[in-house]
Amino acid sequence: MDYNYLAELLYPHIKTTPEDMEKKYPARDLPEGARVMRIAPSPTGYLHIGALYQAMANERSAHLSGGKFYFRIEDTDSKREVQGAAELFITMFGKYGIKFDEGAVIDGDDGNYGPYRQSQRTEIYQTFAKKLVQDGRAYPCFCTDEEIEAIRKQQEEAGDNPGYYGKYAKWRDASIEDIETALKEGKPYVIRLKSMGDASKRVKVTDAIKGELEFPQNEQDFVILKSNGTPPYHFAHAVDDHLMHTTHVMRGEEWVATLPWHVELFDALGFKRPVYCHTATLMKLDGGSKRKISKRKDPEADLAFYIKEGYPKDGLLEYVMTLLNSNFEDWRRANPTAPMTDFQFSFKKMSVSGALFDIQKLYDVCKDVVSRMTAEEVYENVTAWAKDNDPEFYELLEADKAYAVEILGIGRGGKKPRKDFGLWSEVKAYMGFFYDALFTGNKDYPENLDKAETKKILEKYVDIFDENDEQNVWFDRLKALADSEGYASDMKAYKQDPAAFKGSVADIAMMLRVAVTGKQVSPDTYCVMKILGKERVLGRISTAAAEL
RNA sequence: GGCCCGUUGGUCAAGCGGUCAAGACGGUGGCCUCUCACGCCGCAAUCGGGAGUUCGACCCUCCCACGGGUCACCA
Numbered sequence: 367m368d369y370n371y372l373a374e375l376l377y378p379h380i381k382t383t384p385e386d387m388e389k390k391y392p393a394r395d396l397p398e399g400a401r402v403m404r405i406a407p408s409p410t411g412y413l414h415i416g417a418l419y420q421a422m423a424n425e426r427s428a429h430l431s432g433g434k435f436y437f438r439i440e441d442t443d444s445k446r447e448v449q450g451a452a453e454l455f456i457t458m459f460g461k462y463g464i465k466f467d468e469g470a471v472i473d474g475d476d477g478n479y480g481p482y483r484q485s486q487r488t489e490i491y492q493t494f495a496k497k498l499v500q501d502g503r504a505y506p507c508f509c510t511d512e513e514i515e516a517i518r519k520q521q522e523e524a525g526d527n528p529g530y531y532g533k534y535a536k537w538r539d540a541s542i543e544d545i546e547t548a549l550k551e552g553k554p555y556v557i558r559l560k561s562m563g564d565a566s567k568r569v570k571v572t573d574a575i576k577g578e579l580e581f582p583q584n585e586q587d588f589v590i591l592k593s594n595g596t597p598p599y600h601f602a603h604a605v606d607d608h609l610m611h612t613t614h615v616m617r618g619e620e621w622v623a624t625l626p627w628h629v630e631l632f633d634a635l636g637f638k639r640p641v642y643c644h645t646a647t648l649m650k651l652d653g654g655s656k657r658k659i660s661k662r663k664d665p666e667a668d669l670a671f672y673i674k675e676g677y678p679k680d681g682l683l684e685y686v687m688t689l690l691n692s693n694f695e696d697w698r699r700a701n702p703t704a705p706m707t708d709f710q711f712s713f714k715k716m717s718v719s720g721a722l723f724d725i726q727k728l729y730d731v732c733k734d735v736v737s738r739m740t741a742e743e744v745y746e747n748v749t750a751w752a753k754d755n756d757p758e759f760y761e762l763l764e765a766d767k768a769y770a771v772e773i774l775g776i777g778r779g780g781k782k783p784r785k786d787f788g789l790w791s792e793v794k795a796y797m798g799f800f801y802d803a804l805f806t807g808n809k810d811y812p813e814n815l816d817k818a819e820t821k822k823i824l825e826k827y828v829d830i831f832d833e834n835d836e837q838n839v840w841f842d843r844l845k846a847l848a849d850s851e852g853y854a855s856d857m858k859a860y861k862q863d864p865a866a867f868k869g870s871v872a873d874i875a876m877m878l879r880v881a882v883t884g885k886q887v888s889p890d891t892y893c894v895m896k897i898l899g900k901e902r903v904l905g906r907i908s909t910a911a912a913e914l
Numbered sequence: 915g916g917c918c919c920g921u922u923g924g925u926c927a928a929g930c931g932g933u934c935a936a937g938a939c940g941g942u943g944g945c946c947u948c949u950c951a952c953g954c955c956g957c958a959a960u961c962g963g964g965a966g967u968u969c970g971a972c973c974c975u976c977c978c979a980c981g982g983g984u985c986a987c988c989a
Contacts, residue, residue, distance in 0.1 A: 406989095407989090408988080408989045410988085410989075440989065442988090442989085443987095443988055443989070445988085446988060446989080507987095511987090514986090514987095527916065527917090527985085528916090528985065529985075554987095556987050565917095576919070576920095579918075579919080580918085581917070581918065582917070582918095586985095588986095589986085589987050591987085592987040593987060594987080596987090597987095598986085598987065598988075598989080599988075599989050602989095618983095618989095619918095619919070619920095619982085619983065620983055620984070620989090621983095621984090621989090622918065622919070622983075622984080623917075623918060623919095623983065623984035623985070624984080624985090625918090644919090646919095646920085646982095647982080647983080649982090656981075656982085657982090658982085658983095688926075688927095688938085689926075692926065692927050692928075692937095692938085693927090693928080693937095695926090695927095695937075695938055695939095696928095696937070696938085699937095699938090717926085717927080718919080718920065719919085719920050719921070719981090719982080720920085720981095720982070720983095721925090721926065721927090722925060722926070724925055724926065724939065724940090726925080726939060726940060727925075727926065727938080727939045727940080728939095729939090730938085730939055730940085731939090737952085777951080777952085780952095781953090782951095782952050782953050783952070784950090784951055784952060785951060785952060786950085786951060786952090812949090841948070844948070845948090857947085857948080870948085871948060872947090872948050872949065873948090873949090874948080875948035875949060876948080876949050876950095878948090878949095879948085879949060879950085880949090885950085886949065886950065887949075887950040887951070888949080888950070888951095889950090889951090890948090890949090890950095891948075891949075892948090
């Protein structure tokens with residue numbers, strides 16, 4: 367068989383050669399050991415939480431090694447493509463601060479190894495496919511779906527492995543005449559790899575995460591170019607990652623099954639294989655059992671969910687990092703203020719089995735992250751969130767920034783900062799009472815407080831309040847009030863003999879807190895009063911007393 | 915079903931032949947505190963099962979069970 371003749375017959379329009387491509391995409395000028403990594407999602411919908419997991423691992427690994435991190439879009443399947451998904455990915459990654467050195471951008475490409483959208487690389491793929499045909503390592507297959515189905519049935523009956531291979535590969539050894547005839551009849555065809563593998567022999571691959579992997583060699587004549595001239599994942603992966611000089615290919619573990627395909631493909635193409643890094647799948651608990659986080663059923667699969675719900679972006683980032691490398695938590699405790707980029711991310715610490723995405727733990731991480739922020743930072747974040755999700759609150763925040771920042775500054779900055787909220791969506795409930803427009807007037811008194819007593823204490827307090835008090839003076843006044851009303855001003859004395867008092871100064875403080883904030887849980891009452899100002903404090907206490 | 919991969923408390927996990935089997939989240943008891951929150955001190959809770967190898971096994975080997983992945987002109 368004259369393979370050159372066949373190649374020309376199939377691809378007369380392809381004038382470029384693999385050599386041209388090598389010249390066009392030369393090796394990168396990077397230091398020894400620098401990794402070139404990437405994330406290459408398929409634009410089939412929204413951005414999955416797993417994509418962030420992958421992106422962070424790739425970005426950290428590449429940059430820690432002094433290498434490059436790029437973004438490619440795997441849009442070879444036009445049937446599944448969702449309009450605007452690629453752009454959504456780009457903006458979403460941007461929101462999470464994932465920075466690419468090169469790759470697809472909103473209006474095109476940025477980098478020397480493009481195009482970065484596979485749909486624009488058809489000629490490149492065909493160049494290599496043509497070469498494979500010339501080498502006798504690929505051939506056209508004109509089988510219809512029905513024929514493929516018939517082969518499968520036959521294999522089932524014979525108890526053979528399913529697939530298109532060996533003696534079942536109808537067109538593998540077809541004559542040039544048969545091929546020309548089929549071509550003339552205009553039959554659609556795909557290009558298949560002519561596998562030289564032997565399933566009774568083994569291939570070994572060392573995975574950077576999973577370790578030693580071993581399988582039977584590939585024997586499938588899998589498709590490398592679909593009938594529309596476009597490649598399926600496998601072929602695009604080989605060509606792109608080679609030409610873009612990817613050193614480490616990280617992808618989900620659903621790809622390990624086809625690793626033998628890739629091994630044979632890289633060999634046939636004469637490419638050096640990248641280091642493979644197969645990651646575990648993120649799971650969630652459903653009822654009693656673990657399962658993959660699914661796009662259909664789980665809103666938390668979508669990264670946009672976290673933004674909408676008000677999760678701080680750094681909270682998600684830090685939580686995902688602990689999922690990636692569980693020792694990140696310990697590192698963070700030891701380095702509370704260091705940027706995340708100082709952390710020495712490593713493949714070795716990556717889990718081999720699927721981790722459960724624990725939203726409760728995420729929340730805890732978020733509270734920590736928020737507690738480390740300055741009031742100003744919290745303000746900016748809350749305001750940005752409210753702008754899109756809570757216009758009423760947004761207006762109040764915008765109207766008086768200094769006021770909001772002062773409120774958010776209560777209990778912040780010390781060694782033991784308050785951790786009142788983890789989500790931006792919780793801030794309104796936390797500080798809403800500072801705004802008259804949001805202060806409902808509902809009072810959540812603890813059940814142990816007597817109403818008449820509370821009313822009496824509140825009324826008395828109105829007379830002794832002085833907005834110029836220092837904190838200790840302010841509290842001394844409460845103690846004096848406690849003493850005169852039969853409440854213990856000294857907590858130790860109270861604990862020793864509670865029956866000797868109507869209550870303690872703690873109860874009095876609580877009465878004031880609830881009268882002023884409506885809630886049992888609030889920042890320091892003195893600070894609250896200070897910010898609220900005399901008029902509103904007395905107003906609120908008077909009405910509270912009147913209500914009782 | 916074939917082929918792969920995995921299995922340490924409810925969850926995330928450290929450990930890699932000799933440990934009272936880290937730590938974190940969650941749960942729970944207490945302390946501190948003007949209330950919460952924070953913080954601190956405790957408690958409960960784990961090596962899937964069975965054979966080996968070994969003086970000794972969570973760590974090594976084999977078998978089983980369970981979980982997951984994959985078997986497309988989708989990625």
